[in-house]
Amino acid sequence: MIHERLPFGDVRVCWRPQSRWSFDLVDLRLPALLFLVLLLFGCGTADRGGYADRPPTNRTALVAWEEWTRFGRSTVVYGGAAGGYTNRAGVSERSEPLSSRVGDYWGSCGHPEWNGHTSSRPWSGAFVSWVMKHSGAGGFPAAGRHGQYLSALYDREHGSRSTAFLLHAPNEYSPKPGDLVCSGTAGASWRYASPAMAHRRIDSTASHCDVVTDVRGGYVQAVGGNVKNSVTMSLYPIDSRGRLAPTPGKLWMMVVENRAT
Known part of the structure; x- marks a missing residue:
């Protein structure tokens, strides 16, 4: 069976008290970023290893x-x-x-x-x-x-x-x-x-x-x-x-x- 590691990156969030809008934007983007990483990981491994759910063409x-x-x-x-x-x-x-x-x-x-x-x-x-x-x-x-x-x-x-x-x-x-x-x-x-x-x-x-x-x-x-x-x-x-x-x-x-x- 094939095991793959979940790709990860170094995410840094800098808080600036003078900019409330900047903090809120990062707060909204972080869950979306994590969702995107998980989505890409799933798509990258769904077609590798295990048996094929799609019918063959031959x-x-x-x-x-x-x-x-x-x-x-x-x-x-x-x-x-x-x-x-x-x-x-x-x-x-x-x-x-x-x-x-x-x-x-x-x-x-x-x-x-x-x-x-x-x-x-x-x-x-x-x-x-x-x-x-x-x-x-x-x-x-x-x-x-x-x-x-x-x-x-x-x-x-x-x-x-x-x-x-x-x-x-x-x-x-x-x-x-x-x-x-x-x-x-x-x-x-x-x-x-x-x-x-x-x-x-x-x-x-x-x-x-x-x-x-x-x-x-x-x-x-x-x-x-x-x-x-x-x-x-x-x-x-x-x-x-x-x-x-x-x-x-x-x-x-x-x-x-x-x-x-």
Whole structure:
């Protein structure tokens, strides 16, 4: 979380007995000055840190943001002293209407019979596939597993086929709204492996992806499914270049650049 100090200045009031008007003017101006300082301080920090109350302009980011809003705006903050602090809890996957909505997510992958009560089936990959489909991101391979659609995207990119999605190592690219930020148990080791090895590593070690909805205040704001048993926004710290910074509990694997929306 970002903490900022309230700016202050040295205000000096000189009383002149011979000028009653001057004293009264200062007396009136001082509260107005303090109000102005507080107002400026509030405006300067309202748009930094915390999650964004304004809808994103990118279509993919907007669809994910609307789902996050639909289910209570569950929010988790990483980095610094936060360490995965749950700032706000959302609606559980076992409660309606989220339980049926999870069935919609699975439906985009060909399994509408699965829903939020199917607790043994993680649905974060289905959520990403649903978001991509409903945002009009053509060419995205729908799949219930992150590794399945990520390895398919890798094959397209390295097969000299036209694709609107490009895969980057976390230290090579700064995520923007509509992109995916992905973690995995083997990190970015796929990046310099042979195509066959890279495909296997991506398919077998990818663990989770979130849809980026905003980048500001030193954080990437990204929405994912099946996080805290809900649709949750996670705030991940970034470095001075806008790249994903080391995050406790996350081993960054890649950033998927979305050029479709």
